[in-house]
Amino acid sequence: MKTLCIIPARGGSKRIKNKNIIDFCxxxxxxxxxxxxxxxxxxxxxxxxxxxxxxxxxALDFGAKVPFVRDQSLSDDYVSSDDVIKDAIKILAKMGKSYDNICCLYATAPLLSPEILKQAFDSFLKNKSKFLFAAAEFSYPIQRAFYLNAQNGVQMFDESKYSTRSQDLIRAYHDAGVFYFGTSKAWLEEDFMFKPHSSVFLLEKNLVCDIDTLEDLEFAKKLFLINQQKS
Structure with missing residues (x-):
C-alpha cells in the first residue's frame, strides 16, 4: 500500500501577499x-x-518533492482543491507513479503535528471510508443562527429552536480546512466529499484557524505559541 501527500500551494494570494511562504514564527x-x-x-x-x-x-529546501509545475489553468481563485488533487494523480500516473491513498494537506496548517496526521491516517484505514477529513465542533448552536434581511433586520433561520435547550440540540461540525485523506479511486470518481461515505477526525479548537486575512495570521501565531508552551 502506497500513500502520497499532496500540498497544494499556488502563488498569487491576494489578501495575504505570498501567504504560503510568509514568515510564521x-x-x-x-x-x-x-x-x-x-x-x-x-x-x-x-x-x-x-x-x-x-x-x-x-518546498524543495524543506524536503518536499516537486515532480511537476502546476498548469496556470489550475491556479486561479476559482479552481478547487479537488481539481488540483485529481490533476496531480493523473500527472503522476503518466510518470509511472501510482498510490492507493492520497492526503491533501493544506500549506496553511501550522497548528498540526506529525502525531495528528498519523492518528488521522490510522483512523482512515480503520474506518475504511472513502474519505476522512479534519473537522471541529461549532462553538455555538447553529440552530439558533440568524441572518440580516434586506432592511438589516434580524431573521432567525429557524425560530422554533430559540427556546430549545442547548443540550437538546444536535451538535454541528464544520470542515477544519487542514487535511483530507481519501483513496485514489475516491478522489478521481467522487465529486463531493461531505456525504455519509466520509468520516472525520475531530480537532480541538486550539488547532483550528482558517488563515485568510492578516488578522487570522496573527491569531494563528498566538495559538501556535500557546500550543508550543503546553507541549
Whole structure:
C-alpha cells in the first residue's frame, strides 16, 4: 500500500501577499506542513503542487518533492482543491507513479503535528471510508443562527429552536480546512466529499484557524505559541 501527500500551494494570494511562504514564527508557513508530513512517517512521497517558483524553491529546501509545475489553468481563485488533487494523480500516473491513498494537506496548517496526521491516517484505514477529513465542533448552536434581511433586520433561520435547550440540540461540525485523506479511486470518481461515505477526525479548537486575512495570521501565531508552551 502506497500513500502520497499532496500540498497544494499556488502563488498569487491576494489578501495575504505570498501567504504560503510568509514568515510564521521563524519559518515559511508551508514549511510546517512539509515537515509534519515528512515526520509523520506515513507517506511514501510528499509533494507540493505549485505554479510559483518561489514556493517551489522553499518546498524543495524543506524536503518536499516537486515532480511537476502546476498548469496556470489550475491556479486561479476559482479552481478547487479537488481539481488540483485529481490533476496531480493523473500527472503522476503518466510518470509511472501510482498510490492507493492520497492526503491533501493544506500549506496553511501550522497548528498540526506529525502525531495528528498519523492518528488521522490510522483512523482512515480503520474506518475504511472513502474519505476522512479534519473537522471541529461549532462553538455555538447553529440552530439558533440568524441572518440580516434586506432592511438589516434580524431573521432567525429557524425560530422554533430559540427556546430549545442547548443540550437538546444536535451538535454541528464544520470542515477544519487542514487535511483530507481519501483513496485514489475516491478522489478521481467522487465529486463531493461531505456525504455519509466520509468520516472525520475531530480537532480541538486550539488547532483550528482558517488563515485568510492578516488578522487570522496573527491569531494563528498566538495559538501556535500557546500550543508550543503546553507541549
Amino acid at each position: 521563524g519559518k515559511p508557513l508551508i514549511a510546517y506542513s512539509i515537515e509534519n508530513a515528512l515526520n509523520a512517517n506515513i507517506f511514501d512521497d510528499v509533494i507540493v503542487s505549485s505554479d510559483d517558483e518561489a514556493i517551489i524553491k522553499v
